[in-house]
Amino acid sequence: MAATIDVHLPDGSVRDMPEGSDIGDLAASIGPRLVAAAVAATVDGRPVDLSTKVTPGAVVTVVTSDSPLGREVIRHSTAHVMAQAVLRLWPGARYAIGPVIDDGFYYDFELPGGARFTDDDLARIEAEMRSIMAEDQPFVRQEVGVDEARATFSDQPFKVEIIDAVATGSVEVDAAPASGADDRQGDAPILSTYRNTPSFVDLCLGPHVPSTGRLGHFKLTRVAGAYWRGDERRPQLQRIYGTAWESEQALNEHLHRMEEAERRDHRRLGAELDLFSFPDEIGSGLAVFHPKGGTVRRLMEDYSRERHVAAGYEFVGSPHITKAGLFETSGHLEWFAEGMYPPMKLDGTQEYYLKPMNCPFHMLVFKSRQRSYRELPMRLFEFGTVYRYEKSGVVHGLTRARGFTQDDAHIFCTAEQMEDELASLLTFVLDVLGDYGLDDFYLELSTRPEHKAVGSEEEWESATSVLRRVGEQRGLEMVIDEGGGAFYGPKISVQARDAIGRTWQLSTLQLDFQEPGRFGLEYTDQTNAKRRPVMIHRALFGSVERFFAILVEHYAGAFPAWLAPEQVRVLPVRDDHMDYALAVTAQLRAAGYRVSTEPASEPLGTRIRKAKLTMVPYVLVVGDDDVAEGTVGVNRRGSERPERGVPLAALTAQLADDVSTKRA
RNA sequence: GCGCCCGUAGCUCAGAACGGUUAGAGCACCGGCCUUGUAAGCCGGAGGUCGCCGGUUCAAGUCCGGCCGGGCGUUCCA
Numbered sequence A: 001m002a003a004t005i006d007v008h009l010p011d012g013s014v015r016d017m018p019e020g021s022d023i024g025d026l027a028a029s030i031g032p033r034l035v036a037a038a039v040a041a042t043v044d045g046r047p048v049d050l051s052t053k054v055t056p057g058a059v060v061t062v063v064t065s066d067s068p069l070g071r072e073v074i075r076h077s078t079a080h081v082m083a084q085a086v087l088r089l090w091p092g093a094r095y096a097i098g099p100v101i102d103d104g105f106y107y108d109f110e111l112p113g114g115a116r117f118t119d120d121d122l123a124r125i126e127a128e129m130r131s132i133m134a135e136d137q138p139f140v141r142q143e144v145g146v147d148e149a150r151a152t153f154s155d156q157p158f159k160v161e162i163i164d165a166v167a168t169g170s171v172e173v174d175a176a177p178a179s180g181a182d183d184r185q186g187d188a189p190i191l192s193t194y195r196n197t198p199s200f201v202d203l204c205l206g207p208h209v210p211s212t213g214r215l216g217h218f219k220l221t222r223v224a225g226a227y228w229r230g231d232e233r234r235p236q237l238q239r240i241y242g243t244a245w246e247s248e249q250a251l252n253e254h255l256h257r258m259e260e261a262e263r264r265d266h267r268r269l270g271a272e273l274d275l276f277s278f279p280d281e282i283g284s285g286l287a288v289f290h291p292k293g294g295t296v297r298r299l300m301e302d303y304s305r306e307r308h309v310a311a312g313y314e315f316v317g318s319p320h321i322t323k324a325g326l327f328e329t330s331g332h333l334e335w336f337a338e339g340m341y342p343p344m345k346l347d348g349t350q351e352y353y354l355k356p357m358n359c360p361f362h363m364l365v366f367k368s369r370q371r372s373y374r375e376l377p378m379r380l381f382e383f384g385t386v387y388r389y390e391k392s393g394v395v396h397g398l399t400r401a402r403g404f405t406q407d408d409a410h411i412f413c414t415a416e417q418m419e420d421e422l423a424s425l426l427t428f429v430l431d432v433l434g435d436y437g438l439d440d441f442y443l444e445l446s447t448r449p450e451h452k453a454v455g456s457e458e459e460w461e462s463a464t465s466v467l468r469r470v471g472e473q474r475g476l477e478m479v480i481d482e483g484g485g486a487f488y489g490p491k492i493s494v495q496a497r498d499a500i501g502r503t504w505q506l507s508t509l510q511l512d513f514q515e516p517g518r519f520g521l522e523y524t525d526q527t528n529a530k531r532r533p534v535m536i537h538r539a540l541f542g543s544v545e546r547f548f549a550i551l552v553e554h555y556a557g558a559f560p561a562w563l564a565p566e567q568v569r570v571l572p573v574r575d576d577h578m579d580y581a582l583a584v585t586a587q588l589r590a591a592g593y594r595v596s597t598e599p600a601s602e603p604l605g606t607r608i609r610k611a612k613l614t615m616v617p618y619v620l621v622v623g624d625d626d627v628a629e630g631t632v633g634v635n636r637r638g639s640e641r642p643e644r645g646v647p648l649a650a651l652t653a654q655l656a657d658d659v660s661t662k663r664a
Numbered sequence B: 001g002c003g004c005c006c007g008u009a010g011c012u013c014a015g016a017a018c019g020g021u022u023a024g025a026g027c028a029c030c031g032g033c034c035u036u037g038u039a040a041g042c043c044g045g046a047g048g049u050c051g052c053c054g055g056u057u058c059a060a061g062u063c064c065g066g067c068c069g070g071g072c073g074u075u076c077c078a
Helices: A023-030 A032-037 A068-089 A119-134 A146-152 A157-167 A248-263 A266-272 A291-310 A324-330 A359-367 A418-435 A457-474 A544-554 A575-590 A604-613 A624-629 A648-661
Strands: A004-008 A014-018 A038-043 A046-048 A060-064 A104-110 A140-145 A190-197 A200-203 A217-227 A236-245 A321-323 A344-346 A350-354 A378-387 A403-413 A441-446 A478-481 A491-497 A503-512 A534-543 A568-572 A595-597 A618-622 A631-636 A643-647
Touching (some): A032 A038, A038 A068, A068 A119, A068 A190, A068 A236, A119 A217, A146 A157, A217 A248, A266 A544, A321 A324, A324 A359, A359 A403, A403 A544, A418 A457, A418 A503, A457 A503, A568 A575, A575 A618, A604 A618, A624 A643
Parallel strands (some): A441 A478, A568 A618
Antiparallel strands (some): A140 A190, A190 A200, A321 A350
């Protein structure tokens, strides 16, 4: 009678397996569907191959192809197949590293004679990969010592370098071999390799799918240069990026998301919809807003102002340039000079800087006279335009510009007021963001950095726990960014998911333990003692330009009626309907709507098409019937069929509803 | 910053691999005709120092060098 091994499953049940069974056998004993979906496993939480032997008492989870870890395994295995394909097509090529990244993988190569991949090569490599997958080659794990590994990869200098790094202990290596078979103590490192064919083997921790036939839903996406080990002094390699999924459907959905993101790109829509541009004459990262973009911006800002007034903010204003001394006091010249435009010298020696931040100015507003506890919380708000000298490689449309406008608020309050203030701030921020159409959030709490931080442990501890409590009260998902806070204070940031599931960091609420001290801020309390106020930095949009870009992408250019630069376009069927069209236009304008009229100099079909391409929410057609009845023909954005004979009053009621609800 | 790719009309792109008349098209723009009931009517016109500077050549949009501007990458370390 064969001995059995008891294996624990994630649901807490225990299963007896014959001695010598591997995890694949375990999956088979559970069911055929699990076998079909299984790509790897974890043993006591450690990822392993399905071929790993089961051990007594181990908690084994079978990893399926549609789980996050399963997808990683598929992507990593697909990267190996890509390396093999490249080596088949370019004999003598060298392969470096091929990790998994978000939604895909890459592999870095050096081609013989310094050759470079072209886009056409991607198709050739894909074809070769498909034939490797058709061959259904096994992934065979082998654990080897350093010397044997060096011998195996003797013609692969990048691999040898990795092996040497492991050998000298300069690279962390998973100490316990994944098989769990033995547990050698550190001094003699063991490496693992995965072999597909006699001629192709790769150094890899694994795990991998059992064989290349388990792969196939992939696409190579682009080629880029990348330095070996990310070091610009080292050789530049050719990197091929790809994506891989558990099914054709999942792959297609991913590719569709990518296309959708491209279709929504605010730089493209910004030009198509005549919203803004980046003229070369002005300089990199500096935009001009055209009338339509300017209208959207004004509407965004107007509503923001309205809400801030209602929430007890006071509006302040500050200049774009200042003497260097202000940024010396604030400390920006110490730690932020890199990000600032160089100074201009005036009056011989006096240096002036363009402002990269608004806070020092607001500090001066606070300091302009003696302050009483009765004035707190004091909430100062400004749309303050700032300039930052972003490195040339990082500017990106409106989302990373060199000149942009912050909706910047600085709140001064007492330590006792801080918690209530933060709680109402967070409510306010989430509420207002929701009105702009973003309502799927999670929070990120950034805590004290380990090394440099101003302020006492206790201050940090109490402020961080206040932020945590405030976040928890909202009941939103909260991610802790351990040690990710700025040195001057902890912060909580709001991350929003847009219409296609991308996340953007939006608003931040940041405590500042540094600035009030540097500026010597104080207020007089009830006992006539001088006390230092607590300061909170708060941005809601962050940058008006960036938030504008996010809205363009979120709505794919189809702004809801309250934000649309043009809400209604009126099209007379023939010239002789023009007077009526103008009368309708005038009435709607009088009611406060943004309306244009398009004369009948082109066929109606053409004018309809042009109007729809600009994504006007309502296109009205007026002809004989409408003139007679006082009605309009309504083409609502997004609806296939026009609605004829609508009384003008019904349309204005609809518009009023759209605008007041801020939907549609 | 660095690497790769790209700069031709307001926009999208031909022309460039092999240097050779007045550099083309579509959209947009202007004018005329058409008088239109739901996603591209017809005719005509204007619009270019081919990103800039220099070099090679009898000859440069095309080849070479430098500069400027843009896109992507430069986060993920077997």
